[in-house]
Amino acid sequence: MPEPQAPPPDVVAIFADADLLVLEKPSGLLCVPGRGPDKSDCLSQRASQRWPGALVVHRLDQATSGLLVMARNPEAQRLLSAAFAEQRVHKRYQAIVHGRPHDGPAAQADGGWNTISLPIAADWPRRPLRVIDHALGKASQTQWRILGPAQGSDATRLELAPLTGRTHQLRVHLSAIGHAILGDALYGDAASAPRLLLHATRMAFAHPRTAEPLQFTSAPEF
16 A cells, blocks of 8 residues: 655745735645545645635646645735736746757757747546647647756756746646656556646736836745
């Protein structure tokens, strides 16, 4: 029998004011409740217990760790949700992927950034999986650049910048180019790492009430 896993650590706030929270989501914790009583524990529930009235704005996959924003009142939620929908929130991630990706010819002229442009659609027979579908998929773009080799393995550390916000976008895109994220149970090899090696490292946006530019960073544990 598999050993029971320890519960994810408690949620840490790196910023809090009357309008928003910036939280460090641990890997393994749902953002919102799932189906069934065994999936009731989640970030939104823990946050609302500590900060009553906290509201969901966006999500990270259960296995992904890093920065996540919540609103503290309905007006802030409306404004922050609009900022995400209109791509006015700039996000960066780090991931360790299988193999050694190679820069394309355009990367040298673009700060080392490469772009994946592949349309993503729901894989309805195998939900919640997503697939690349050139006929029915929604346009999706991810930028990536090499940060260096991952020590001790045939793997590479990448910085990622999603230009669109499709479900599982980073995981699907990297798997599609032959460099799945280590520990990815859906699109790669779950046994390649103890967890999904994907972390939301940076987030920049305007404060919903004051319009003050804000930027937050978080270093991955891997």
